[in-house]
Each structure stands twice: as structure tokens, then as C-alpha cells.
Amino acid sequence: MKIALAGNPNSGKTTLFNAITGKIEHVGNWAGVTVEKKEGDVKQSLNPRNEDLIVVDLPGAYSMSPYTSEESITKDFVQNENPDVILNIVDSTNLSRSLFFTTQLLELGIPVVVALNKSDLTDKKGNTIDIPALSDALKCPVIQTVSTKSANNGLLELLNAVITVGKANKKQISPSIGVKKASTKEEFEKADKKRYAFVNNVVTEVERRKVSSEKQTMQDRADRIVAHKWLGIPIFAVIIWLVFSISQSWVGPLFADIFVGWIDKVYEGVASLLGENINPVVGALLLDGIIGGVGAVIGFLPLIMVLFFCLALLEDSGYMARVAIVFDRFFKKVGLSGRSIIPMIVGTGCGIPGVMATRTIKNERQRRTTAMLTPFMPCGAKLPIIALFAGVFFNDNSWVGTSMYFLGIIVIIISALIIRKITGDYSRSYFIMELPEYRWPSLKRASISVLMRAKAFIIKAGTIILVCNAVVQILQTFDWQLQVVAETAPETSILASIASPLAILFIPLGFGLWQFAAAAVTGFIAKENVVGTLAVCFSITNFIDVEELALVGGSAEVSAIFGISAVAALAYLVFNLFTPPCFAAIGAMRSEMESPKWLWGAVGFQLSMGYVLAFLVYQIGTLITTGTLGAGFIGGLIAVAIIVASVVYFMRKGSKSTQISAEMQSVKV
Amino acid sequence: MMSLARGKLNTPYTVNCVNTDHEDIREFLFTLGCYPGEKVTIISKLASNYIINVKDARYSIDEDLANAIMV
Numbered sequence: 081m082k083i084a085l086a087g088n089p090n091s092g093k094t095t096l097f098n099a100i101t102g103k104i105e106h107v108g109n110w111a112g113v114t115v116e117k118k119e120g121d122v123k124q125s126l127n128p129r130n131e132d133l134i135v136v137d138l139p140g141a142y143s144m145s146p147y148t149s150e151e152s153i154t155k156d157f158v159q160n161e162n163p164d165v166i167l168n169i170v171d172s173t174n175l176s177r178s179l180f181f182t183t184q185l186l187e188l189g190i191p192v193v194v195a196l197n198k199s200d201l202t203d204k205k206g207n208t209i210d211i212p213a214l215s216d217a218l219k220c221p222v223i224q225t226v227s228t229k230s231a232n233n234g235l236l237e238l239l240n241a242v243i244t245v246g247k248a249n250k251k252q253i254s255p256s257i258g259v260k261k262a263s264t265k266e267e268f269e270k271a272d273k274k275r276y277a278f279v280n281n282v283v284t285e286v287e288r289r290k291v292s293s294e295k296q297t298m299q300d301r302a303d304r305i306v307a308h309k310w311l312g313i314p315i316f317a318v319i320i321w322l323v324f325s326i327s328q329s330w331v332g333p334l335f336a337d338i339f340v341g342w343i344d345k346v347y348e349g350v351a352s353l354l355g356e357n358i359n360p361v362v363g364a365l366l367l368d369g370i371i372g373g374v375g376a377v378i379g380f381l382p383l384i385m386v387l388f389f390c391l392a393l394l395e396d397s398g399y400m401a402r403v404a405i406v407f408d409r410f411f412k413k414v415g416l417s418g419r420s421i422i423p424m425i426v427g428t429g430c431g432i433p434g435v436m437a438t439r440t441i442k443n444e445r446q447r448r449t450t451a452m453l454t455p456f457m458p459c460g461a462k463l464p465i466i467a468l469f470a471g472v473f474f475n476d477n478s479w480v481g482t483s484m485y486f487l488g489i490i491v492i493i494i495s496a497l498i499i500r501k502i503t504g505d506y507s508r509s510y511f512i513m514e515l516p517e518y519r520w521p522s523l524k525r526a527s528i529s530v531l532m533r534a535k536a537f538i539i540k541a542g543t544i545i546l547v548c549n550a551v552v553q554i555l556q557t558f559d560w561q562l563q564v565v566a567e568t569a570p571e572t573s574i575l576a577s578i579a580s581p582l583a584i585l586f587i588p589l590g591f592g593l594w595q596f597a598a599a600a601v602t603g604f605i606a607k608e609n610v611v612g613t614l615a616v617c618f619s620i621t622n623f624i625d626v627e628e629l630a631l632v633g634g635s636a637e638v639s640a641i642f643g644i645s646a647v648a649a650l651a652y653l654v655f656n657l658f659t660p661p662c663f664a665a666i667g668a669m670r671s672e673m674e675s676p677k678w679l680w681g682a683v684g685f686q687l688s689m690g691y692v693l694a695f696l697v698y699q700i701g702t703l704i705t706t707g708t709l710g711a712g713f714i715g716g717l718i719a720v721a722i723i724v725a726s727v728v729y730f731m732r733k734g735s736k737s738t739q740i741s742a743e744m745q746s747v748k749v
Numbered sequence: 750m751m752s753l754a755r756g757k758l759n760t761p762y763t764v765n766c767v768n769t770d771h772e773d774i775r776e777f778l779f780t781l782g783c784y785p786g787e788k789v790t791i792i793s794k795l796a797s798n799y800i801i802n803v804k805d806a807r808y809s810i811d812e813d814l815a816n817a818i819m820v
Contacts, residue, residue, distance in 0.1 A: 143780035147773060177782050177804040272779060276787075293805040294761060294790035300800065300807075307809075309796035405809045409797045412811070418798075442773070510774050511811040515800065 081246045082134050084158055086185060087169035088178050089140030090516050092197045094118075096169055096227035097137035100126055100235055104532045105137065106433065107525065108395040111514045112422065112440040114139045115150040117157060126239050133243070136163065142177075144184045150439040158188060165191050165246045167238075172196040172209060172224070173517075175287055179279040180272075182218065186254040191245040192220045195238050199224040201517070206290030214286045219255050221245065228522065299518055303402060312406035317486065319394070324481035327387035328467055335382035343375040361557055361564060368619050369553025374546050376615035377608045380464035381537055385530050387463065391428060392529045396521035400425055401513060408511050414493050415500035417441075417511040420450040424492065427454040428485075429533070430461070431665035438672050443509040449499050451672045452682040453492045455661035456689075458484050460533070461607035462657055468611050469653045472639050473646040484657060491658060495689065498727060502681075504734035540606060548602050549612045556617060575617075588716020589655060589691070590648030590698035600655065606662050618642065647701035648710075651694040659690035688723045695720050753789060754799070754815035761788045762820035769817040778818075781808070789820065 085093045089111030098105055101120030107113060114137060122133040138157055139150040146152040158166055166185050170178040185192055194214075196202075202209060215222040221241040225234035257278040259271040306315055326332070350371060354363055394400060403425065408418030419441050427434025434454040441447040458466060458481070470480035500506065555575035559565050565573045571580070571594065579594035582601065586592045595617035602609035614620070618641050639646070660666060660683050670679050695716050702710035750765050764787050767775045782804040783789055792800040792807060799815045801808050810818075 142777070145776060145780065147777040147780075174805040177806055180780065180782065269779075273784075276782065276784075294759075294788075294792070294802040296759065296792065300792050303800060304793050304795065307795045307798070312796065401809070405795060405798050408809075408811060412797070417811070418809075508813060510769075510771070510814040510817070511798075511809070512774075512777070512814055513809050515807040515809055 081132060081164045081243070082136065082162075083165045083167050083242055083246070084161075084163035085135060085137045085167050085169060086154055086158055086181070087140060087197075088142055088171060088174070088181060089514065091140065091169045091171040091178065092227050093140060093169045094137055096195065096197060096225065096235070097135060099227045099230075099233065100239065101135055104528055106529070108400065109398040109516045109519060110395075110401045110422065111140060111516065112148075112150065112437070115153075115436050115439045117153055122239060126236055131243055133239075135167075141181065143181050148440050148442050158185065158190070163190060164249070165193060165242050167242055168192055168194045169197050170194055172199045172202045173205065173207070175209070176279065176283045179218075179282060180276055183255070183257060183275040183278060186218065186220065186252055187259065189251045191248070191250065191252050192218075193238065193241050193245060194218060194220060194222045195225045195227075195234075196222055197225050197227055199234070200226045200229070208288045210286040214282065217255060217282045217286065219253050228525075302518060303515070306399065307402045307405040309409075312402075316403055316406060317482075319399075320485050321478065321482045323387060323390040323394070324485070325478035326390055327383055328470065328481050329478045332383035332386040335386070336379065339382050340375075340379045343371075343379055347371050347375065364557065365550060365553050369550050369616055370546055372619070373549030373553070373612040373616045374541050376620070377464060377545055377612045378538065378541050380467050380611070381534060383467050384460050384463050384537065385534050388429060388460065388533050389526050389530045392526035393521040393523075395425075396519070396525055398516040398518040401515050404513055410493060411496070412508075412511070414496040415506065416446050416449060416496050417509060419511065419513065420446065420453075420496075423450050423454045424457050424489075427457040427459060429459065431455045431457070431459045431661045432668045434459070435665060435668040435672055443507070445500075445503055445505045445507070446509065448673045448675070448678050448682075449496055449503075451669050452499070452678070452685065453495050455665055455669070455686065456492050456495070456658055457488045458657055459607065459661070459665075460537070461662065464608055464611045465653060465656050468614075469649050472642070473649040480653075484653070487654075488657065491689065491693070495685070498731060499685075501731040502727075502734040504736070504738035506738060541608065544606055545608050545612050548605055548609050549616050552598065552602060552613050552616045585719075586655075588698070588710070588712035588719065589651050589694040590702070590710055591644055591652045591655075592712070593643065596644075596652060600659070603656060604660065604663055606664075607656070610656055614642075645702070645705075647705055648698055650701060651698035654697050655690045655694035657690075658686065658693050660686040685727075688727065692720050692723055750819050752816045753791065753801070753818040753820050754812055756791050756820060758791050758793070761790045763787070764789055765819045767817055768819050774814070774817075781806070783818070789818065 085097055087093050094105050094107045094114050097103065097120065098107065100122050102123040103120045105118055116139065118137045120135050122135060127133055136157065138154040141151040141154040144155050146155050168182050168185050170182060182194060196209065211222050211224065223234055223238045223241055225238055227233060227235065255278065257274050259274055262268045262271045305311060347367060351367055400422065404418035404421045407421045411417055411420055422440065423434045423437040426437045431454060435451045438447045438451045438454065441450055466481050466484055474480050552575060556570065556573040557564060558574055559572045560574060570576060575598055576594045579598040583592045583594045583597040586597055595614065598617060599610045599613035602613045620641065666683065669682060673679050699710050699713055753762065756762055764783060764785050766785055767778055769775060778784065790802040792802055797812050798809045801810060
């Protein structure tokens with residue numbers, strides 16, 4: 081039996097889906113978290129008779145006439161994929177809007193069961209709903225649920241009702257609303273008005289509200305502070321700084337130290353197991369390549385987990401939708417809207433779901449631009465790079481992460497401005513976004529979400545990153561004649577000879593060493609590889625302890641091994657943050673942009689942005705710290721000039737096309 | 750008739766029409782329950798956004814949209 085979960089955005093479909101399938105799909109307290117359909121089996125405890133029950137979680141939709149592309153997924157599924165039962169999740173605090181979609185679902189002929197979700201919130205507000213009367217009016221079963229609770233949540237009753245109507249397999253009778261089959265636009269409008277009239281009648285009959293919803297609440301007062309014209313940004317900045325401080329400086333390192341101790345023990349244990357007689361090449365591959373490289377990456381797991389935990393709490397609270405309001409004003413000026421901030425916040429966890437979240441943006445240019453710029457946010461995989469350089473080169477850790485976050489936002493705003501000029505598209509679009517109610521974030525939900533991400537991180541480290549590190553180790557051990565490279569001449573290895581030509585390009589950026597070039601390239605496979613490859617190339621296994629060194633007077637040791645200045649390190653950090661993301665994220669960009677021209681433009685733009693920013697950081701930084709320009713200034717300047725000139729050329733071309741289209745419009749008029 | 754942008758806080762207005770060339774936003778507002786004859790209340794005016802109450806939900810809309818909603 082195939083059960084489709086359909087309902088308005090933020091009615092709790094995915095929370096309910098997770099509760100009945102035992103899966104851990106991403107949830108958040110705003111409209112539009114789920115942007116694709118997901119399947120799962122009902123878990124044993126809710127399915128005692130072992131029926132064949134497949135549940136399909138769908139993106140939220142306000143109606144059967146989709147506004148954005150993820151809403152079409154829902155419409156297409158319930159219309160064309162013949163689910164056996166539609167489980168309509170209705171936010172019980174908002175019957176008067178939600179039931180509109182319900183009336184449309186009831187007309188499809190597929191059996192419908194309504195889950196009145198968030199019924200704890202209705203009780204809290206002192207509202208009452210007459211369930212039998214509602215069920216009578218809709219001509220379908222109505223069950224109260226609280227899918228955030230683990231017991232007494234109504235889910236067993238709900239699934240029983242679903243199984244019963246699914247087995248009866250009777251055509252759903254829709255309530256008599258007086259809607260005839262509509263074919264013209266006027267008829268559709270008339271039908272929709274009748275549906276709303278029906279809903280209004282039903283709601284007045286079954287619902288008693290203690291306080292009418294248009295009265296001011298505490299929540300509205302909170303909105304006026306956190307989304308305030310001038311306070312909004314500083315509040316957001318403090319929150320992000322707290323998130324980075326907690327994860328990178330306060331709580332994260334406590335766990336990291338313990339964790340790194342274990343990794344060191346594994347390293348020593350394996351070393352003693354191998355003994356003295358092991359072939360040195362094999363020994364180095366195992367110890368430095370695999371354990372060292374993977375260990376260096378995994379060592380940052382505690383920092384990342386604490387960061388994800390904080391972000392999960394924020395996502396759960398309802399604050400993120402307010403951030404969209406705060407940024408709407410600034411994003412409007414560069415041709416985007418507050419909607420674009422949501423993919424970027426999601427992208428702080430991982431760029432792939434971030435890029436996918438751009439589906440909730442209606443305007444095509446805005447959607448493509450956002451998909452192109454979302455990877456500029458520091459994703460979870462880039463965090464080890466930030467943490468590494470912050471620890472090795474900069475004593476105070478948390479400002480590095482926070483400033484990279486806000487640098488990301490600033491670069492995004494500047495880039496959006498450039499892209500708007502290149503496309504020549506100055507159309508404005510309306511901004512409307514539902515504001516979810518604030519709630520206390522759940523520690524349990526945040527922990528579950530973090531454990532899931534940690535699992536994914538460990539799996540990635542144990543597979544793709546392990547393989548990459550092994551390959552890097554082998555390539556730097558042998559030369560082209562497949563002889564083992566002498567320790568005094570590491571530059572003769574295969575890896576060095578491949579990476580060296582590339583490293584020349586990086587001289588003006590301050591890190592023209594083949595090791596850094598190799599790490600930047602393996603970073604395209606997965607950004608964690610940057611840290612892993614550096615660990616392998618420089619034979620450092622433990623990056624975390626250097627943070628302790630940093631506290632007692634500079635982690636001179638590692639920075640000496642790296643052989644670059646702090647300014648060059650910052651340039652390298654900036655380069656890795658603002659170059660194209662990993663291949664998987666580029667793949668996501670490709671599918672959301674649906675245009676090869678945009679994709680190639682995006683990758684080219686990202687490469688240029690990374691290069692120009694790293695150049696500026698290194699050269700200006702070197703000028704400030706040493707009073708002279710950095711190495712390779714002239715060559716770099718020429719490269720940057722070429723990049724800037726081509727961007728200006730495209731911008732000119734874009735604004736010409738705007739003029740032409742404006743002229744054409746005036747001719748038409 | 751005036752635009753919602755010029756409306757007062759905490760006063761329920763009745764929507765008269767949505768004055769825009771973009772048919773899709775009008776339809777979208779309809780699905781939210783913001784259409785001629787229905788009530789809309791401004792809860793707050795923030796930076797460049799209006800928080801409005803339609804049916805039983807809060808929405809943030811920008812000034813352009815507040816200008817398009819005639820009450």
C-alpha cells in the first residue's frame with residue numbers, strides 16, 4: 081500500500097514521516113525544508129500486522145496549482161502516481177487555510193485520511209476543534225496527532241485509519257461543495273472561491289478560538305526585535321559568532337582533544353603491530369597515508385558536530401525565517417530576495433541540499449544565481465580547513481570562522497550584483513514568506529540530526545577520503561620510473577611533477593608550493609581532502625594538538641613545516657572557500673540550473689572569484705605586514721586584470737541587452 | 750480604496766483586489782486565503798517588510814507586494 085503524505089508547508093510532514101518510518105530526514109521550522117519526495121517503510125511498532133506499507137513524504141504545497149517547482153512534485157505525485165491513500169497533514173493551528181488544499185485532495189477520488197497535527201499547540205492556545213463534526217463535514221477520518229512526541233502521539237490510530245480506508249479501497253466521496261468540472265480560468269476561480277466558502281463554513285462550525293489570531297502576541301514582539309531594521313544584522317552576527325565560538329573554541333576542542341588522543345593511539349597501535357620489519361613503503365602508506373590522512377580529517381569531527389548541533393537548534397527555533405526578512409532588504413538591492421538566504425543557511429551544513437533548496441525560489445534568474453552563489457557559504461566539509469588554519473596560524477579561532485561566514489555573505493552580495501549586470505535582467509519579484517511560530521528547539525531532534533551527519537561524515541572519510549589519501553600517498557612515494565622517491569628529493573615524485581605546473585599559478589597568491597596545489601585539486605573531489613592531502617604531503621597526523629600549542633605561544637611548528645606566512649595561509653583559506661565546490665555540489669548546481677551555459681558560467685565565475693580574492697588577501701596582507709608586495713605580483717596582476725576585464729566585458733554586454741529589450745518594449749507600447 | 754502599505758497596524762482590512770501584472774502571485778495569494786472579500790491585518794512594519802495576518806497565519810511580505818494589495 082502506497083501512502084502519500086501531502087499538506088501545507090511546515091505542517092510537520094517530514095517530522096511525521098520520520099516518526100512513522102524511523103528515518104532521519106532533515107526537518108526544520110520553516111516553510112520549504114523538504115524539496116523532493118522521499119520514501120520509507122512504516123516501522124514495525126506502528127505496523128504490528130506487518131502490512132506492506134510504503135510512505136512517500138512530499139514537499140509542502142498550499143494548493144494543487146503549484147507556485148514553485150517543488151510544489152509541482154507534490155501535485156504530480158498525487159495526480160499521476162496513484163497512491164492508495166493520501167495522508168493529508170493539516171496544521172491544526174491553521175485550519176482555515178490548510179483545509180483549502182484538503183478540499184482539492186478530496187476531489188481526486190483517492191481515499192484521504194486527515195492528520196490534525198500539532199494538536200498540542202491548539203491545546204496550548206486554548207482552541208478547541210470538534211473532531212467528529214470535522215470528520216463528518218470532510219467525509220473522511222480525522223485523527224489528532226503530535227508527531228514531535230514519542231508516545232501518545234496518535235500515530236498508531238492514524239495508521240490504523242489509513243490501513244482501514246486503504247483496504248476498503250472505496251472511492252473517496254468529496255463533500256458537496258458544488259464544484260463542477262472546470263475548464264476555463266473563470267470556472268477555476270469560481271470553483272476555488274466555492275472551496276474557500278465551504279472551508280470558512282466548516283471552520284466556523286468546528287473551531288472555537290480563545291484568542292483571535294490577528295491579536296498581537298509575544299512572538300510578534302520578538303519579531304520586532306530580531307527582524308528590526310538596524311538590530312537585525314547585529315543580532316544575527318552575534319548568534320553566528322556564538323555558534324562558531326562554541327564549536328571552534330569553547331566546547332568543540334574539549335571533545336576534539338579526547339578524540340585525537342584516540343586517533344593517536346590507533347596510529348601507535350598499528351605502528352607497533354606492523355613492527356620494524358615492515359616494508360617502509362607499505363608502512364608509510366598505511367600509517368601516514370591512510371591513518372594519518374583520514375585521522376587528520378576525522379579529528380575535526382567533534383568541532384563539526386558541535387557546529388551542526390548549534391545550527392540544528394537554530395533551524396528548529398523558527399529564527400531562520402526571520403533572517404530571511406532581515407536580509408531581504410539587502411538582497412533586493414542586488415536582484416535577489418530574502419528567499420535566497422534560506423538555501424545559503426542550509427548550505428552551511430552541506431552545499432548539495434543548499435543548492436537543492438533553491439527550488440523554492442520562483443524567479444528563474446534568482447534561482448540560478450542563488451544556486452551559483454550558495455556554495456560560497458562555508459559548508460561542513462570546508463570547516464576542517466577553516467579550523468586547521470585558524471588553529472595553526474591564528475591564535476584566536478572563532479573570529480576566523482565568523483569572519484569567513486560573513487565574508488561569504490558579502491562576496492555573495494557583490495557577486496549577485498555582477499551577475500545581475502551580466503544577465504541584464506532587472507526584473508523585480510515579490511517577496512512573501514510564511515512566518516513559522518517560534519518554539520523551544522528540541523535537544524533530542526538536534527542530537528539525532530547531528531549523529532546522522534556524523535555518520536555520513538565518517539562514512540565519507542572511510543571511503544572516498546581514504547582512497548584519495550592512499551592515492552596521494554602512493555603518487556608522492558613514487559617517481560615516474562616507479563622508483564621510491566628519495567627523502568631528500570620529494571619534488572621528483574609523480575604528485576609533485578603533476579602539481580608543480582599548477583603551483584606556478586598560485587605563486588601570486590602566496591602558496592606556490594606543489595603540496596598546496598595538490599590539496600586544492602583533491603579538494604574538488606571532497607573539500608575534506610584539502611586537510612587530508614596536506615596531512616599526507618607534510619606527514620602531519622595530528623592537527624588538533626597544534627591548537628594547544630597555539631595557546632602557549634604560536635603553533636610555530638606546523639606553520640614552519642608548511643613554510644608559508646600567515647597571510648598566505650589566509651589567502652589559501654579564502655581560495656579554498658571561494659573556488660567551485662566539490663563535484664557532487666557542482667552536480668546539484670547542474671540539475672537545478674538546467675542550463676549548461678549557466679553551469680559553465682558559474683564554475684568559471686567561482687574559479688575567478690577564488691583567484692582574485694586570494695590574490696587580494698595575499699598581496700594587500702603582505703603589503704601591510706611586511707611593507708613590500710608579495711611574490712609574483714606582476715604575473716598575478718596580469719591574471720587578475722584579464723579576469724576583471726572579461727567580467728566587465730560580459731557586464732557591458734549584459735547591460736546592452738537590457739537596453740535593447742527596453743527599446744523593444746517601448747516599440748511595442 | 751488604498752494600498753495595504755498605507756494601512757494602520759492592528760486594523761482588520763478587507764481585501765479589495767490585488768493590483769499586479771503578475772497573475773501567478775495573485776493566484777498564490779488566493780491559495781493562502783488573501784483574495785477579495787477576505788480579511789488582512791498588519792501586525793508589524795519592519796525594515797522594508799510588513800508582517801501580515803491572513804486566515805490564521807503570519808506572513809512577511811515586502812513593500813512591493815503591500816503596495817499591490819488594495820484594501
